[in-house]
Amino acid sequence: MMATDAVREGNRTRAFLDLLVHVSRELASALDLRLVLERVLKLSLESVSGSSGSIIVLDDQGNPLDSILLIKDRVIQEATQQLKFTIDKGLAGWVLKNREPALITDTSLDKRWQAPPKGEQAKVGPKSVVAAPLIVREKVVGIMTLTHPETGFFTQDHLDLVQAISDQAAFAVYNGRLYAESLRRAGVMTAIAESAAAIGASLQLDKVLQTILEQTTQALEVEAVSLALVEPGEKELVFRAATGERSKEVVGLRIKVGQGVAGWVVKEGQGLIVQDTEQDPRFYSKVDEATGYKTRAIACAPIRARGKVIGVLEALNPEAGSFAGDALSVLDGIGNLAGTAIEHAQLFEQMEAARTRYRELFEDSVDAILITDWEGNIVEANRQAELLIGFDEETLHKMNIHHFHKADYKALGKDLTKLKEGASVSYESILQGQSSNEVGIEVYVHRILMDGGEQLQWIVRDITERKNLDSLREDLASMIYHDLRSPLANVVSGLDVLEMMLPVDQDPTIRSVLDIAMRSTERVQRLANSLLDTSRMEAGQSIGNPEPSAVGDLVQAALDAVATGAQAKEIKLEAGVIKGLPKVLVDIEMIRRVLINLLENAIKYSGEGQKITVGARRAGDFVEFWVKDEARGIPKNELERIFEKFARVQMGASGNTKGLGLGLAFCKLAVEGHGGEIWVESELGKGSRFAFTMPIARTGALEPAK
Numbered sequence: 001m002m003a004t005d006a007v008r009e010g011n012r013t014r015a016f017l018d019l020l021v022h023v024s025r026e027l028a029s030a031l032d033l034r035l036v037l038e039r040v041l042k043l044s045l046e047s048v049s050g051s052s053g054s055i056i057v058l059d060d061q062g063n064p065l066d067s068i069l070l071i072k073d074r075v076i077q078e079a080t081q082q083l084k085f086t087i088d089k090g091l092a093g094w095v096l097k098n099r100e101p102a103l104i105t106d107t108s109l110d111k112r113w114q115a116p117p118k119g120e121q122a123k124v125g126p127k128s129v130v131a132a133p134l135i136v137r138e139k140v141v142g143i144m145t146l147t148h149p150e151t152g153f154f155t156q157d158h159l160d161l162v163q164a165i166s167d168q169a170a171f172a173v174y175n176g177r178l179y180a181e182s183l184r185r186a187g188v189m190t191a192i193a194e195s196a197a198a199i200g201a202s203l204q205l206d207k208v209l210q211t212i213l214e215q216t217t218q219a220l221e222v223e224a225v226s227l228a229l230v231e232p233g234e235k236e237l238v239f240r241a242a243t244g245e246r247s248k249e250v251v252g253l254r255i256k257v258g259q260g261v262a263g264w265v266v267k268e269g270q271g272l273i274v275q276d277t278e279q280d281p282r283f284y285s286k287v288d289e290a291t292g293y294k295t296r297a298i299a300c301a302p303i304r305a306r307g308k309v310i311g312v313l314e315a316l317n318p319e320a321g322s323f324a325g326d327a328l329s330v331l332d333g334i335g336n337l338a339g340t341a342i343e344h345a346q347l348f349e350q351m352e353a354a355r356t357r358y359r360e361l362f363e364d365s366v367d368a369i370l371i372t373d374w375e376g377n378i379v380e381a382n383r384q385a386e387l388l389i390g391f392d393e394e395t396l397h398k399m400n401i402h403h404f405h406k407a408d409y410k411a412l413g414k415d416l417t418k419l420k421e422g423a424s425v426s427y428e429s430i431l432q433g434q435s436s437n438e439v440g441i442e443v444y445v446h447r448i449l450m451d452g453g454e455q456l457q458w459i460v461r462d463i464t465e466r467k468n469l470d471s472l473r474e475d476l477a478s479m480i481y482h483d484l485r486s487p488l489a490n491v492v493s494g495l496d497v498l499e500m501m502l503p504v505d506q507d508p509t510i511r512s513v514l515d516i517a518m519r520s521t522e523r524v525q526r527l528a529n530s531l532l533d534t535s536r537m538e539a540g541q542s543i544g545n546p547e548p549s550a551v552g553d554l555v556q557a558a559l560d561a562v563a564t565g566a567q568a569k570e571i572k573l574e575a576g577v578i579k580g581l582p583k584v585l586v587d588i589e590m591i592r593r594v595l596i597n598l599l600e601n602a603i604k605y606s607g608e609g610q611k612i613t614v615g616a617r618r619a620g621d622f623v624e625f626w627v628k629d630e631a632r633g634i635p636k637n638e639l640e641r642i643f644e645k646f647a648r649v650q651m652g653a654s655g656n657t658k659g660l661g662l663g664l665a666f667c668k669l670a671v672e673g674h675g676g677e678i679w680v681e682s683e684l685g686k687g688s689r690f691a692f693t694m695p696i697a698r699t700g701a702l703e704p705a706k
Contacts, residue, residue, distance in 0.1 A: 260284025390434030576615030
């Protein structure tokens with residue numbers, strides 16, 4: 001008997017090994033996961049004489065990835081969702097959790113067996129079951145379950161055999177899973193690559209949106225696709241494009257961020273698949289009610305641009321009934337492509353709109369505008385340029401801007417360095433166009449970016465009328481000076497004689513009237529002398545009679561000259577001259593007039609009761625003088641032109657500023673003629689501070705004449 005048992009055991013062992021070898025050969029010839037699962041299941045059922053069985057393939061997180069269900073040699077399709085029940089509540093879940101095989105001789109007596117509430121298995125009675133885990137590198141990659149309609153049919157030998165087959169088949173299933181995953185990834189990449197090529201083929205926003213929808217429909221095989229973008233306030237989504245039934249009703253609809261599946265995706269910044277909208281509270285049915293469309297399943301992915309969610313892409317109602325496992329990966333990929341494409345299209349639209357606005361401004365400008373390269377060759381010219389220069393557009397495009405005007409390279413810099421540094425340059429020149437008539441022009445030049453490269457924009461303004469007006473002003477100033485000089489000298493002489501003729505105990509009223517007359521004539525004399533000095537300095541003549549002068553004396557003389565005017569407005573004058581200052585080398589009368597001009601301006605714009613301070617301090621080899629007031633201040637855009645000749649800064653609400661606009665121009669010429677510098681610091685509502693510097697008289701300089 002013992003020898004017979006040994007022979008029988010040896011035969012069984014040999015048969016067992018032969019079976020494993022056969023299983024290995026069968027499995028080694030296939031990589032397709034579905035084919036591998038079918039072969040494993042059929043071999044296993046044949047080996048144990050089972051009637052039905054299943055294999056559930058798991059991903060690395062233990063979730064059902066794929067499956068096969070075999071009943072009486074018939075493969076049941078779409079079994080993954082059905083068998084997920086057994087992972088959650090049935091025997092497969094127990095095997096997964098405990099990582100060990102299970103034998104149930106009677107399913108009606110074992111709590112580990114839970115029949116699904118629906119399906120064919122719910123109609124049969126008790127049965128016998130064996131189940132075993134498929135383990136690779138300490139990870140459960142699948143669970144195989146075999147059944148027989150007779151209770152008590154399966155034994156421990158069957159369980160050992162099923163476990164051995166499972167161990168043998170585990171690597172084949174794992175490799176099949178990897179192969180299937182690689183095919184899915186390849187499919188995703190192919191779909192995304194095809195979408196990238198199609199989506200990036202246009203820069204027109206409407207066409208880009210339509211292409212995105214078409215690619216999504218094709219890749220996911222769905223009934224409808226919609227695309228919504230986040231509004232600027234980031235509180236609402238507006239549907240910009242849609243395909244499928246009722247698409248026209250969808251476009252223009254708005255939902256709040258956080259509302260519905262689309263709003264949730266924007267808020268959370270992650271994609272989502274809802275296989276059954278009736279079972280998901282995030283689904284917003286109001287959109288269906290508004291459009292009349294019935295949404296059964298929805299996949300939604302964020303559209304991102306530069307890391308920010310700018311919209312969502314929705315795919316509705318897959319033709320297969322439910323979305324495949326890689327649907328969200330495909331939708332995410334298309335969403336990322338869509339974000340970049342939409343942003344590029346929006347930027348292109350903005351650029352085109354800007355170009356249109358520029359072209360309108362370019363053509364409608366009252367000034368001549370020319371665009372050139374860095375060598376001055378004209379590439380664009382507006383209508384006003386044609387009229388001013390006298391050549392048509394075609395001719396101008398063959399010309400160089402330097403052909404009809406002389407550029408000021410002192411202002412532009414050698415080799416146009418100032419323009420290359422990004423500065424805007426202006427200068428005056430003479431234009432000689434087709435008519436050969438010379439036209440006074442003012443030129444503004446700066447660098448611009450156009451058509452992907454750097455170019456120069458030249459704005460040429462006809463200043464003939466301004467030149468004529470300046471000439472009239474010059475003639476008027478010259479006439480005033482020459483025609484006033486002799487009569488004014490007679491008036492001054494007459495007043496001096498009257499003063500000497502008055503008795504010592506004269507009437508105070510007469511004395512007051514005489515003082516007013518003398519101060520007024522002195523002021524007119526200062527104006528006439530300033531006109532003369534301005535003309536002389538503009539002609540390049542040097543300062544007449546510079547001599548060492550005490551700073552305190554200059555300041556005090558100016559204060560004495562304006563004291564009466566300040567008293568009339570109850571303005572307080574203060575001197576802030578630092579003691580011990582060295583003498584300055586100046587034309588005393590001219591610099592006295594500079595200080596008086598600055599003081600009179602301060603008095604003119606100061607209100608009653610305000611204070612004006614005149615001060616001086618040393619600044620290296622110079623002495624800095626200043627006049628500071630508490631008036632309304634000067635607008636920032638007027639500061640640069642305030643020292644220009646005939647410039648009258650409008651600082652009052654009425655805009656009626658009195659004067660010829662010569663006082664500050666004279667101050668600038670006088671100060672710079674002495675080698676000094678003049679400037680203004682001002683802030684609206686906080687007053688102004690005019691300052692200038694005068695050179696210090698060197699040691700050994702002659703004392704001023706007594």
